[in-house]
Amino acid sequence: MDFKWARMKCASFRMLPLLPTAVLEEVFLNISPHDVVCVCRLVCHQWKEIVDSASYWRERCRREGLKLRNQNKCPEDWCQFYILSKNRRNLLKNTRADEMFTGWTIMLNGGDGWKIEDVALNFPDEGVKKYFVTSYGSCKKSQLIDVVKEGFGPYLMDEIQPDIIISDWFSPRWDCGCVYEICVQLLDQEQRVIETFCPDPVTFPQWNEMQWERMTHVFRDYGPGVRFIRFTHGGQDTQFWAGWYGIRVTHSSVEISPAMVSE
Numbered sequence: 001m002d003f004k005w006a007r008m009k010c011a012s013f014r015m016l017p018l019l020p021t022a023v024l025e026e027v028f029l030n031i032s033p034h035d036v037v038c039v040c041r042l043v044c045h046q047w048k049e050i051v052d053s054a055s056y057w058r059e060r061c062r063r064e065g066l067k068l069r070n071q072n073k074c075p076e077d078w079c080q081f082y083i084l085s086k087n088r089r090n091l092l093k094n095t096r097a098d099e100m101f102t103g104w105t106i107m108l109n110g111g112d113g114w115k116i117e118d119v120a121l122n123f124p125d126e127g128v129k130k131y132f133v134t135s136y137g138s139c140k141k142s143q144l145i146d147v148v149k150e151g152f153g154p155y156l157m158d159e160i161q162p163d164i165i166i167s168d169w170f171s172p173r174w175d176c177g178c179v180y181e182i183c184v185q186l187l188d189q190e191q192r193v194i195e196t197f198c199p200d201p202v203t204f205p206q207w208n209e210m211q212w213e214r215m216t217h218v219f220r221d222y223g224p225g226v227r228f229i230r231f232t233h234g235g236q237d238t239q240f241w242a243g244w245y246g247i248r249v250t251h252s253s254v255e256i257s258p259a260m261v262s263e
Contacts, residue, residue: 018046025050029060033082054078061085066259068160069220075258076155084151084162085259091145092231095252097130103143110137110236115244123169123212125251131171134246140181140234145254148227152256158224162258166197166217168233169251174210176245177238179203182215184254187228195222204247206239229254 028036028050041051050056057078061067066085068075075081093103097116106114112135119129132141147157156162170180183198197217231254235247 021046021050025056025059028056029063033060033086052079057082061259068258069163069260070160073160075160076153080151080153080156081160081258084156085257088255088257090253090255091147091150091229092143092252092254096128096250097132101132101141104141105143107140107142107232108138108234110139111135111240111246112137112243114139114141117244117248119250121171121210121212123250128169128251131248131250133244133248134178134234134236135244136237136240136242136246138234138236139246140232142230142232145229145231146227147229147256150256154227156258157226160258161220161222161224161226162256163260164219164222164226164229165253165255165257166215166219166231167251167253167255168215168249169212170202170215170233170235170247170249171212172204172208172210172247173237173245174208175206176241177204177206177208178235178245178247179238180215180233180235180247180249182233183230184217184219184232185230186219186222186226187230188225189227191228191230194226195219201235203238 024047028040031040036051041048061078061082066082100116101114115133116130117133119131148154152162164186166184168182172178180202183196185193186195188194197219199215231252233249233252237246239245
């Protein structure tokens with residue numbers, strides 16, 4: 001839909017009887033949300049009121065299958081709930097090593113330290129071309145996510161408590177044993193721990209199949225107060241070979257989904 005066209009027609013619209021709100025809402029429900037917000041909302045006061053109404057976005061959520069896990073809860077802002085649910089994104093930065101170590105804090109840099117290498121075997125996502133690799137001493141790196149700055153306000157995090165979805169890909173070398181570790185913490189405003197996902201380290205033997213594996217976890221019903229997420233991962237080789245023979249990690253992700261995630 002063209003904004004200029006809509007504005008040109010606005011004068012003629014005002015000369016016509018106002019269409020019933022229910023009719024206009026039905027029309028808007030069949031237009032892309034981008035055009036509804038960026039075009040329809042600017043045409044006249046009546047259209048703006050419809051687009052700004054909770055009932056419009058609640059119905060849009062219903063028709064598109066965006067459901068709350070707890071049906072007794074109600075979003076403070078249905079428009080925000082819709083947009084955040086439809087536009088789930090990775091809150092971690094530079095997870096594929098495309099920008100060296102930008103966005104990451106190096107916690108441990110043992111052995112010869114972290115290094116970036118090109119993917120040498122097929123990765124499930126063809127867009128992933130690089131990975132981070134560890135050495136013979138413990139190597140760990142971390143990111144701290146401010147969920148409020150990312151658009152997930154206190155009401156949403158405290159009352160709705162959306163799913164927090166963790167994913168991380170890792171792989172050993174075939175000729176050297178290694179260990180993979182991950183720890184994800186949900187933190188309050190003072191960065192005190194509310195809930196933690198820290199599974200046992202994954203150990204690979206020497207002469208393994210060198211396959212990419214995926215670690216996943218979903219935080220649910222974690223209680224009110226989450227304002228930060230700390231993601232930390234890494235590992236090392238188990239044979240203490242000089243160089244970079246430890247675990248490889250890439251394509252990590254942390255997503256927040258206000259709408260219920262299918263199992």
